[in-house]
Amino acid sequence: MSLCINPNCQNTDNPDNLLRCQTCGSELLLEGRYRVTRLLSDKGGYGDIYEVRDRSDIPKVLKVLKEEKKNDVKAVEQFQREAEVLSKLNHPGIPQGEEYFKFFPINIQQPVHCLVMEKIEGENLHEWLQKRGNRPISEKLAVDWLNQLANTLHEVHQQQLIHRDIKPSNIMLQPNGQLVLIDFGIARGISKTYEQKKLAGQITRAVSDGYSPLEQATGNATQQSDFFALGRTFVHLITGIHPFDLCDQYRNHI
Incomplete structure (x- = not known):
């Protein structure tokens, strides 16, 4: 199962063999490598947290995608700061940040800001x-x-x-x-x-x-x-x- 993270998508569930959402047409293989598998935390208008698979990882390692949907200057600044901090820290007591990118859903003017990081179980x-x-x-x-x-x-x-x-x-x-x-x-x-x-x-x-x-x-x-x-x-x-x-x-x- 692949989930579409377009905030306006009416049916986010898709089979794994598609590159684009069958409902809204937005990308499913984010940045050509990340496929969203399930919702972990619903934070409403602030952005959700998902579990993702990275096609470049062997063996397959589950990771987390955190998104920021508000798009006001302060929220985006804080989100980008977190991405920057986690990408340069390397310690077992801190989640390892992997990649920050912008996702552009179909028929939405503002991008969704995304951060992929290590999944912390517990x-x-x-x-x-x-x-x-x-x-x-x-x-x-x-x-x-x-x-x-x-x-x-x-x-x-x-x-x-x-x-x-x-x-x-x-x-x-x-x-x-x-x-x-x-x-x-x-x-x-x-x-x-x-x-x-x-x-x-x-x-x-x-x-x-x-x-x-x-x-x-x-x-x-x-x-x-x-x-x-x-x-x-x-x-x-x-x-x-x-x-x-x-x-x-x-x-x-x-």
Whole structure:
């Protein structure tokens, strides 16, 4: 089965032996190599996430295609930044980005922006914690996970980047126990231009409630801000309680 990713296609299912969608006529073999096999996550107007096969891979390796359909300047800028970041990072705790391209569906003026990357199997830690009834993790597991994520963050920071969105839902637990940090859409590079924009108050504020530090809420995130968010993440994991709810419980006991 091949799926058509034209947002306006009325029937996206196609057999594998076609180059173009039998309903809308859009390409099915994207960039001459990627065939979309199934929908993994429906994000509505923001773009979906699909599983894809790459004809150039032997043996066949399943990958993920992430799309951006909004096409406003800020959304596309963030999407392209994520593609750039993932393509230059090479670490077991970070998904490997493979290719960014634009897909032009039939009868649609604006392109769909696409990013093909390594498929990460498993559950994010928010889902994982919920499925175990929000039972706190053990001290031994916390130390193991903290070592893994600190090592991953070191690699991110060595590339002069700030992730800016560390929280349980952006950390995947693979079946082999490896943690993978995902969603680099709002990551920022540290450069002279970035520092100048910070001083001018021109950095877009990006906040995950309960996890992000105050300086990030005011547009002044640094690499240390990632470690603050990592600390808040582990407060959640070792208590089983969201940081906001934990603060409320503390106030109620004063």
